[in-house]
Amino acid sequence: MLFNDGTQSFPVFLRPEFSCNQVSPMKTLNTSKNFLAIEKEFSSYDTSAIAIVSAPYEATVSYGKGTGKGPEAILKASAYVEFYDDEFDRELCFEKGIATLRPLAFGKSRGADMLRQLDDAVTHVINEGKFCVTLGGEHTISTAPIAAHFRKFPTMSILHFDAHSDLRDEYEGTPYSHACFMSRVAEFFPTERITQVGIRAQCREEAEFIKSRNLNTFYASAIRRGLHGADWQTSVVNTLSNDVYVTFDVDYFDPSVMPATGTPEPDGFHYAETLDIFRKLIASGKRIVGFDIVELAPDKSLPHSSLTTARLLYKMLNYAFAVEPKPKRSTKSSSLKTKATKKK
Numbered sequence: 001m002l003f004n005d006g007t008q009s010f011p012v013f014l015r016p017e018f019s020c021n022q023v024s025p026m027k028t029l030n031t032s033k034n035f036l037a038i039e040k041e042f043s044s045y046d047t048s049a050i051a052i053v054s055a056p057y058e059a060t061v062s063y064g065k066g067t068g069k070g071p072e073a074i075l076k077a078s079a080y081v082e083f084y085d086d087e088f089d090r091e092l093c094f095e096k097g098i099a100t101l102r103p104l105a106f107g108k109s110r111g112a113d114m115l116r117q118l119d120d121a122v123t124h125v126i127n128e129g130k131f132c133v134t135l136g137g138e139h140t141i142s143t144a145p146i147a148a149h150f151r152k153f154p155t156m157s158i159l160h161f162d163a164h165s166d167l168r169d170e171y172e173g174t175p176y177s178h179a180c181f182m183s184r185v186a187e188f189f190p191t192e193r194i195t196q197v198g199i200r201a202q203c204r205e206e207a208e209f210i211k212s213r214n215l216n217t218f219y220a221s222a223i224r225r226g227l228h229g230a231d232w233q234t235s236v237v238n239t240l241s242n243d244v245y246v247t248f249d250v251d252y253f254d255p256s257v258m259p260a261t262g263t264p265e266p267d268g269f270h271y272a273e274t275l276d277i278f279r280k281l282i283a284s285g286k287r288i289v290g291f292d293i294v295e296l297a298p299d300k301s302l303p304h305s306s307l308t309t310a311r312l313l314y315k316m317l318n319y320a321f322a323v324e325p326k327p328k329r330s331t332k333s334s335s336l337k338t339k340a341t342k343k344k
């Protein structure tokens with residue numbers, strides 16, 4: 001919500017002046033545990049342009065459990081993701097550096113307390129000019145990185161991938177449920193700048209909210225019925241402003257692609273058609289200013305879910321940095337050997 005003078009009406013718990021700002025020096029995970037399993041030279045906080053904040057928060061899961069273990073599983077699987085991206089002929093991690101921060105420990109913090117802690121961490125990272133990726137955890141956490149980015153990028157829009165619109169006002173007795181996170185965002189963010197893709201399970205109250213508040217919601221059924229045209233990805237991109245924050249619930253994917261999530265829903269989306277949205281986004285001159293990935297509920301018997309999520313993360317980083325002029329080919333490929341031995 002914007003006031004007449006253009007300032008944003010952040011809820012009390014997300015206003016900068018309420019921030020406790022007690023972010024200790026940014027401690028990172030070492031090579032054996034960090035994203036892509038990269039050497040210190042390319043993963044120390046001070047020299048990295050990208051920082052990953054893990055928010056292993058799970059308090060209000062309603063169906064399957066396990067999202068609290070999502071960040072760790074994504075990082076573990078990332079050791080098997082290749083550094084090189086053929087689409088950009090680039091090893092982004094060695095050019096930019098990716099620091100993986102130690103996961104936040106929320107202790108007994110829930111709801112607003114948790115969001116305040118996460119907001120502090122993300123604000124700290126982006127105020128130092130770094131690109132921030134936040135990993136959940138349940139979708140509740142996304143309100144914090146969205147608020148932090150909105151303060152820095154006031155004209156941004158939100159691109160929300162999900163099977164669910166998450167617009168209930170309350171769910172199971174709390175306003176801080178994974179099923180309500182977008183309602184909390186809608187309390188401080190202009191709803192006509194929210195674009196949702198893949199929605200296929202929601203209640204009537206949520207559908208009415210979408211209509212009355214003018215969200216750009218691309219329902220799965222509408223996409224499949226051709227209501228957004230054959231090139232529906234371009235229709236999605238056309239709704240966005242130049243700065244785009246992406247919040248990605250992995251249950252947006254079809255359960256055949258992503259079975260390991262708390263609330264899998266049939267009639268979801270595939271990986272390739274999803275990347276086309278990002279391709280068209282950067283081709284249009286728009287840019288990704290930050291993103292979060294949430295709701296992976298890792299299952300050892302379904303390891304491809306974790307690997308797919310780790311690949312999605314690295315691919316999204318490649319799209320986020322694609323708009324920059326491409327520097328000369330990196331000569332720092334020394335760790336390729338190490339990597340090669342890991343791949344099986």
Ligand SMILES: [Mn+2]
Nearest residue numbers: 163164249251
């Ligand atoms: Mn969802």
